[in-house]
Amino acid sequence: MAEPMLELRNLRKNYGALVVTDDVSLAVNSGELHAVIGPNGAGKTTLIHQISGMLPSNSGKILFAGEDITQLSMPQRVAKGLARSFQITSILPGFSALENVSLAIQARSGSSFRFFGNAAQERALNEPAMDCLTHVGLSARAHIPAGLLSHGEKRQLELAIGLATEPKLLLLDEPLAGTGHDESQRVVETLRRLKGRLTIVLIEHDMEAVFSLADRVSVLVYGRLIATDTPERVRANPEVRAAYLGEEEMV
């Protein structure tokens, strides 16, 4: 089998005596949608921060497409094809939706040390940006300041921004958080369309979405991986059931 797209080797993160990520080893195969679930406070977001380069790790290694990226900064990792979204929506509120996305295109196409020429009118940036927006169903809202979009639209926009960086691997931190039923259906549909075209690591609380989308599921409890398997087997796993008992209802 080909080498995994993402491999974590004995990854660890602690704040003093508090261990947030405890010896996590995980391999995400190329093209799969890998969900990471776990009760609140399990360290899921911390794990995403570590993989994306927002937080340094205390020990262990992160390999991306076979290359050790443990020491690289977040922008360097993005340049290698590792994009992420945030649990708390992170966009440029004063920029139009289109400009949010076309900035991500700009980051990948040519130097940004250009002092002349109106960037907002560069077709080479706007056209691919528009494609990304169309992909998530936001093209009609392209020229609206991102800060004025609805919450669900902002989540879609973040997805479009992530896609615009042309990632090999997309890290999604609770893309459904805070969205209504219709909005979350739309995000799930978008994810379903993306599935197979790129590797996705998905953190999500919505179990229905997780089990319908994921190829494999990893369960994180108190910073430790207790299971990694197909959705069916994870659902049947007694240890997982114990961890979730009283926490959330398994589907």
Add this chain to the structure above:
Amino acid sequence: MTELVETSSAPALSLGRRLEIVPIVLFAAFAAAPLLAMLSGAEGYVLSLLTRVMIFGIAAMSLDLILGYGALVSFGHAAFFGLGGYAVGILASHGIEEALIQVPVALAASALFALVTGAISLRTKGVYFIMITLAFGQMLYFLATSLAAYGGDDGMTLASRSLLAGSTALENDFALYGFCLLCLFGVYAFSRSLVVSRFGRVLRGTRENALRMEAIGFEPFRYQLTAYVISGMMAGLAGCLLANQAEFVSPAFMTWQRSGELIFMVVLGGLGSLHGAIIGAAAFLLLEEFLPEILHMTSFFLAEETRSHLAENWKMVFGPLLILIVLFVRGGIMGLLRRPRHG
């Protein structure tokens, strides 16, 4: 002069961009002012005042570039003023009076100082950035006061204004005015281009959400540092011009109060519009100049003694007035100009 005004306003009107009216009127006013100065009878006074306005306009605009578009509150921007001024003064005292040498030296010195101090300051954020830029500014200030060979505390008088390609044209007040106007326009045009360019968009994006910019692959530091260097060079140019206008340089060019005034001008005019900074500088300097007279005139209903006291202590009105404008006119003077059109 009037021809210039007409030709420059025509294409902008056809573009139909209403807000462009403001910079066009502004530059037209600067272009027409020498004519009015001749008519006023006090042309030397009017010209020197407006030359100062334009020079401070350049410096305030350079600050707006990083403050308004990059949210970098530099509290040491007067240091570049000083660097530009002292480059002219020190070179002149060694017999090099050619502006074509002085200005590049001043720009290089400003760029180097901005590069070194920026590389350190930009590793900090928020109030620490303000404090560290202030510290670097003060460092340069005390360096200047200790330069005994170049006048120390007292500064030094220039024997003459800079030569321009060997000619003494700048000795003429009108020529210096024109040269400053040209610089102001050049800096403004470049800045306008910069803020909408790819580079400017990264800078503005970083102002809104640096984390998001990192998450799409930009290293904000590199862009902020470049902007800081460009801004420093512009302020350095303003320093060169100020030395020529005043025919004098002293450490007073770069006191921290001067840095504060620059910030005030930018906020007064309206952050992040560039021409707002020029308007802010003009408003600040003209108020400073004419407020005593205005106070004396408008307080006609008071006793003569009170009136003269009021005019004498005009700063008691100046301070609160500035604070009121900043408090109640969001977006500064530019915000005021913008409001009725949107309303």
